Amino acid sequence: MVMVRTLQIKDHGLPLHLTLYESSPQAPVAIFIHGMTAHAGFYSDMIPGANYLQALAGAGLNVVALDLQGHGRSGGARGRFTYAEAIRNIRRAVDFALETYHDRIGITGSSMGGILAFYAALEDPRIRAAVCHNVLDLRDIRPVLYLRRHFILVPLARATRPLQPILGELPIPVRAFLEPSHVFEKPENRHRWLRDPHCVWAYRLKAWVSVFLEPSDKPPVEAMTKPVRLLVGEHDRILPADMHRAFAARLRGRSDLIVVPGAGHMLPLEYLETTVPLVAEWFHEHLHA
Template sequence: MRRLPSPTVGPYAPPVPESELTVVSADGSRLHTELHGPEDAPAVLLAHGWVCSTAFWAPVVRALSADHRVIVYDQRGHGRSPAPGPGGYSTHALADDLVAVLEATLPPGRRAVLAGHSMGGMTLMAAADRLALRERAAAVVLCSTGASRLVDRSRVVPLRSPRARARVHRVLLGSRAPLGPVTPLAKRLVRYVTMGPGADPAAVDMCARILHACPRAVRGGWGRVLLDLELEASIGELTLPTAVIVGTADRLTPPEHADALAAALPHCTGLIELPGLGHMTPVEDPEAVTGVIRGLVEEFGTSHPTTAVEAKEQTT
């Protein structure tokens, strides 16, 4: 298993889990999974994004684990989860992995609030039609994510021509070029691409270390999946109470993605825009993201999941 070069002290240092386990997905893929906080507390599951790991959620886990059971896992090929075989990169596989983690970590009858960042949010959308999600999730947070047209809407490369901009973004997203060491220049690039201008330098350093630790084959494998992502049909299947979070300065999944999600979700509890923040909202403002999660736990976390149809019936 790979050990990620993460901070050992401070708010961005990954907390020590109460326990660890290896979850086996439907195709045999092994997923490193961590459990934090009291076993009998309200449960929260956090799914990280492309080229990240469980370490990405460190500030949120620290804030929640005092009074929540927090479940985090490394998406296949990330962190300490081994890379899949050639056929193991797909949104279907992401959904399979999520279901496997839910079934392995939540006892029968227990539900959790699920929060997904970037590709983690896409994971939740991909699993929207799964019975396990409906039975084990109480509510959902879609954070800095989108359902389709990632290349077309990205603002990383500031070219005037939409076609030229999309072409360059397509090359970058599918690239397997080595990232090299974490240098001052590398951190400036990470800040520009993924974070707002006011990001804490320690947060930039942590994100750069996590991103550079992802194997380039895995980065390229998942990048190719994201190139042609099409999950718009899944949004209507996500009938659980769902909050949407976006940073107004997000270059990777700009606010128009969040607007489209909020408009299409059957039961959107709110669209939260975080001024001046980039793509890494759980790291840039963990208090805001944690507050949204806590609000959903308080409202829905200990009750039967309320679907969009049920919510409509309750208001009529």
């Protein structure tokens, strides 16, 4: 029987909201990181009958779902965070998992959360395996910018660095970069997303630059030594499958890439029955006692 509870932990005094879906005390732990705009509850409550987090727990995992600072029910101004703060938030979730369960800890995430999950696994030796729905080389995101015809963003970001103390808090709408129809295929799901009161619809310029346009504080993807599975929909229009194939070819450790046939971007919610076994089997294989 899956037990569900919520609680708060602290990171430098800031409350971070955790949602726990617990399978059994000795089950492998999967820390879950949400995508852009989202929060943990987005993956459990938004679409009737599509509780991704409970399904993962039902597949034999203890799920620790984190709301990053500035998101969902965690503290901090909406849309204000940096790459370093996100990695630190995740470290606090790992601390909690070690104190509460055991050391068989993996990490998974969706969209931006998959990208951050990959880097958290790179940076935190306590994370033993990862399943990433979407990845991106944060040291060089030019391929995706060129794909989206956002050629000007890299030189523009470099030009604004001296002005960060002044412009860093400027809110940049998510829809300037992200088309809702590319996220959800079904219109009714897009409408639910756009009405979610806990979603973030603008990020501070500082957040965009820190996560996506500042390479100096990210390790190279080739440094990954943990077992990592990459997931992407065949027709993902945000982070395409070909980009994932090129990324996977650079990994030197134990890894695989699964391209879900016929799928778009939102694997956890619109392709739940396919995605859950792919996540669970990887963690059961690599986080066994």
